[in-house]
Amino acid sequence: MMKTAWETLLSIGSEGGVLELKGRLTEDGWYFRRVVSDMEEGSRRFSAEGSDEDGLALLDDYAWLSLYPLYVDNKITTAVRKRVLFHRYRNESAFSAWIESTFPEDDWEAAKLVNWILTSGSTVVLTGAGMSTESSLPDFRSKEGWWKNIDPRTVASTEALSHHYDLFHSFYKARLDNLDQASPHNGHRALANWEKYGRIDAVATQNVDGLHQAAGSQTVYELHGSIRRFRCHQCGEELPRSTFIEKEACSCGGRIRPGVVLFGEMLPAEAWEPAMEKMERSDLSIVIGTSLEVYPANQLPAVTRGRTAYINKDIQTGAGDFDLVIRGNAGEVLTTMNTYMDEVLME
Ligand SMILES: [Zn+2]
Known part of the structure; x- marks a missing residue:
């Protein structure tokens, strides 16, 4: 030759x-x-x-x-x-x-974020409603959200739990039915994949749907609790979903409720504290699919010592505080990033 x-x-x-x-x-x-x-x-x-x-x-x-x-x-x-x-x-x-x-021009920002992740010593991801809406779960705050005619504070509240239990119950039962039809999308799977590669340390989420865990993420801080767990509001005993669906009462006589944070309640410290601590100390924090109206997503650039990135469909006030901003659907951006991540990490 x-x-x-x-x-x-x-x-x-x-x-x-x-x-x-x-x-x-x-x-x-x-x-x-x-x-x-x-x-x-x-x-x-x-x-x-x-x-x-x-x-x-x-x-x-x-x-x-x-x-x-x-x-x-x-x-x-x-x-x-x-x-x-x-x-x-x-x-x-x-x-x-x-x-x-x-890299192709459409992927420049995504590629930069992949570089930041690959060269970061510790990375934490914070996800919000935008991550879930792509799994066809209605978002509570967007214009299309099914709550547009109902004030969530009247239903998802300790007030409703105590005084309007039928309304409270039918609302959460409807949410659970809705959730049964949802499954993780490629964005959830991408984050689980990066954790498996040892490239992200934890996912903190404002979502209560458990889709990160369903996709395979191991370290997940559920800042607003989980709709997949149930307990007695009075004595705190954990109870199976069926007892809530069938509107049973706890043996102590208390009402059974999902393990989500209701309006009028504190965020769970066991999820909140380690998540905040990790974000403050991480080299890189990535906020995905939140409107930046909700704490701590909006405060993150001020509290972390590391770099910050923001991925969202709509770029809103406050985005300018982040070091890198990527406009796009969470699922699409994360899938693009995952393609490059696989390209360099799979041997
Ligand atoms: Zn009880």
């Missing part, structure tokens, strides 16, 4: 010159060469050669972190992406240049 001609696989702009990675196919596979051209001197020199899998080992961290790509050949894009996603950039414009030359 003949050797093919040298091809330029990657070209990087350096001060006063160009650094190129060239490759050619030989009988033993690809062979690579690093070529530095100095514009002023008009000289070219081969500074390194090798036959490792993609030739990229011929480039040092300086080239990756401080120089700018000029050309990336299709043959090498996936390998370059992998290096870009794992480098911890301090030079923002070099980072953007590498992202923009190796």
Whole structure:
């Protein structure tokens, strides 16, 4: 077999010159060469050669972190992406240049967030209603929400539980029926996947539907409780769902209720405290699908020492406090990110 001609696989702009990675196919596979051209001197020199899998080992961290790509050949894009996603950039414009030359334009922001996750020592995700609406659960606050004609405070409240139990019961029974038809979407599965890879530490959620756990997430802080658990409002005993559905009373005579936080109640400290502590100390916090009207999502940029990212369909007031904002449906953005995450983590 003949050797093919040298091809330029990657070209990087350096001060006063160009650094190129060239490759050619030989009988033993690809062979690579690093070529530095100095514009002023008009000289070219081969500074390194090798036959490792993609030739990229011929480039040092300086080239990756401080120089700018000029050309990336299709043959090498996936390998370059992998290096870009794992480098911890301090030079923002070099980072953007590498992202923009190796990812499709629609995915630039998502790719940046993948890089942040892969280079973060600790990452916490906070999800809100927008995560669940894509599993066809009505969102309580949006315009399409089924509560638009009812004030939630009158039904999902300790007041209703004590004084209008029939209304309280029919409301939660309807929500449970609704939930039975919902299943996790690819966004939920993406987060579970990243936890499995050891790339995120925990998911804190304002949702009570249990879809994160259903998707496989292990460490989930349910800030507003869970609609999948039931207990006696009086003595606190945990009881099976059927006792609530059938409107039974607890042996103590108390009313049975779902384990969600009702209007008029405190957030559960056992979920709230560790979640806040983790978010304050994490390198990266990602807020997904919340309107930023609800604490703590809106306060997060102020309390964390780490970087913050916000993914939501509508970009609202307060989004400007986040370091990175991605406009889009949670499921779609997370699925895109998951594709790149799999590309670099699955071997
Ligand atoms: Zn009881």
